[in-house]
Amino acid sequence: MNNPMNTAAHPERTREEWQHLDRQHHLHPFTDFKELAGKGSRIISRAEGAYVWDVDGHQILDGMAGLWCVNVGYGRKEIADAVYTQMQQLPYYNNFFQTAHPPAIELARQLTELAPRFKQVFFTGSGSEANDTVLRMIWRYWQLQDQPQRRVVISRKNAYHGSTLGGASLGGFGVVHEQMGTLIPDIVHINQPYWYGEGQDMSPEEFGLLRARELRDTIEEIGADKVAAFIGEPIQGAGGVIIPPATYWPEIQKICDEYGILLVTDEVICGFGRTGEWFGADYFGVKPDLMPVAKGITSGYIPLGGVMVSERVSDVLMGDAGEFYHGFTYSGHPVACAAALANLAILRQEHLVTRIRDDIGPYLQQQLRTLQAHPLVGEVRGLGLFGAIELVADKASHRRFDSKQGVGMRCREHCFQNGLIMRAVSDTMIIAPPFILSHAQVDELVSKAWKCLDLTARSIAG
Ligand SMILES: Cc1ncc(COP(=O)(O)O)c(C=O)c1O
Structure with a gap:
């Protein structure tokens, strides 16, 4: 049924009319514009x-x-109701300048309960912003540890970490980097654990170790005192669902521990259950220091992202460090947090x-x-x-x-x-x-x- 308040609905418009208006006025993400114009969305x-x-x-x-x-799934009334109620009670307030609101506080509490290794949550509006936040936190952490020379973040080829400047630089898509021209410095990419495409001359287990050990070789090459962190998706999603051999993540964890570098698992896709565990890190048995999340946190009903921060990082950021000059207008948006709380309730109850x-x-x-x-x-x-x-x-x-x-x-x-x-x-x-x-x-x-x-x-x- 058409809701007269729903200005986007326009039931009188035909597909052709929508396609025409789309072609005229709407630039799509990750799209070849010319190709799309030829056929219509x-x-x-x-x-x-x-x-x-x-x-x-x-x-x-x-x-x-x-x-x-x-x-x-689509059409969950529980989330719609939670959003509607929150919209009426407090549609927006920020978490800057020593204020907060119940939905952000309660969501942060529930997230740290779901992933007890993490002490706190910094909210963002998306997965890309979460990864930009990760970069800012990594660099700030090492400054506060009196090791500001630790700048290099090691990521992987064919990784996807988002489309902001930080996210796209962390990502490992050559075509993206070519269009950007200039990348954020101090990001290095090593090979991915893609056995079917790149490793079939050896067993998956051997290949997993080989690819993980590139991390050690790269740290040694750069100089261990300059390396700040390693970031990886537990399972690479946008790169083609690359599932690492069982030997890969334990070896990565071992190397990160050995050199004391921060381990970041990008849980934007794996987080909130897709592997059959709440987080990809749980599935692979690793202990990340930072965990960017988004997408499944609200099941996509409202945009929300965040970074889960372990005690190791949180204690340093929260120490006698002065202000962390970072944040977004919509960090912990109350309506998005209400949607996330309703979403988490569904995941648990069902x-x-x-x-x-x-x-x-x-x-x-x-x-x-x-x-x-x-x-x-x-x-x-x-x-x-x-x-x-x-x-x-x-x-x-x-x-x-x-x-x-x-x-x-x-x-x-x-x-x-x-x-x-x-x-x-x-x-x-x-x-x-x-x-x-x-x-x-x-x-x-x-x-x-x-x-x-x-x-x-x-x-x-x-
Ligand atoms: C692993 C991973 N990180 C980050 C992102 C970026 O998230 P967003 O599109 O919400 O900025 C994505 C998006 O697909 C992703 O798959």
Whole structure:
């Protein structure tokens, strides 16, 4: 039903009209503008549970939970009610200048309860801002430790840490760096633990150790007294769902401990349950000093991010250090915090995280692996509610397609046409569905994926 207060609704507009207005006035993130102008956007106008609908009424299973975020599914009235109530009581107040409000305080308390290794939370508006905050905290921490020369943050190639200057510099996408021209200095990228793509001449375990030990080599090269921190996503998401071999994270932890450098796990995607544990660090058994979070903290209903700060860092920042000159107007926005509290309540009450560990995660992984039999598929990998399907030109040799063929994009298009959202990272199709996915919806996802792989194979052959 159209709500007259909803000025965006305009039920009288057709798809073509929306597409026209979109083309005229709206610049999209991460989009080839010219290519989009040629075909027009797909206009999504409503959603419920694990499905979205476009303005023409096509129902699409959302295999990506929006952008890895709508973990509790669409249409949760509990979150809408919490937001509405908070909007009426205190729609905004800041946390600067020695003020605070109950939603931010309570959310910080609950987060530190969920991840007891962390003492405090600094709120931001997004994952990118969280990673910028991480950089600021790392540098401030070492200044206060009388080691201001410790500046270098070691990250990884093909990492994604956001789109602000800090986030994009920390990230490891060459194409992004090329467009930026100038990066934030003192950030160094080492290789990623991508066994299928880069390590198949050895066992995954050996490869995991090899890639982790690049951290030690790099620290030695730079000089241990200059290195401040290491940052990594527990599972690289936007880089193509790269799941590190079991040996990788324990070795990284060992090296960070050995050199006393700060360990940061970017939990923007892994955080709040997707691995079947509350945080990726819990899954891999590591003990980060800082943990940027976002996305799943509110299931994407309202933008919110933050940095969880361990005692090690917090004690130094909170010591006799003077002011930390950093913050955002929307740090700990009360409405966003209210949405997060309602979201956390749903995750707990419906046991959605243990459901991923014990039920829907294993079922998805088992069913997803049936796609391995498809002639186009080189590898299916996944963990919890993460999945990746690598498309190859030759299964036996793992030979890839020529990138000009745009095989991943073709597959993505077939998926959309056939009622399924999968994302393409080059020729790897990735999924990160909502946690409320039913067994029947897993079956639907996998059978639609098979059909779309067939259509993709046919379109390449034709
Ligand atoms: C691991 C990781 N860090 C940071 C970000 C950036 O978050 P945001 O888009 O909220 O700025 C993302 C976004 O996908 C991410 O995947």
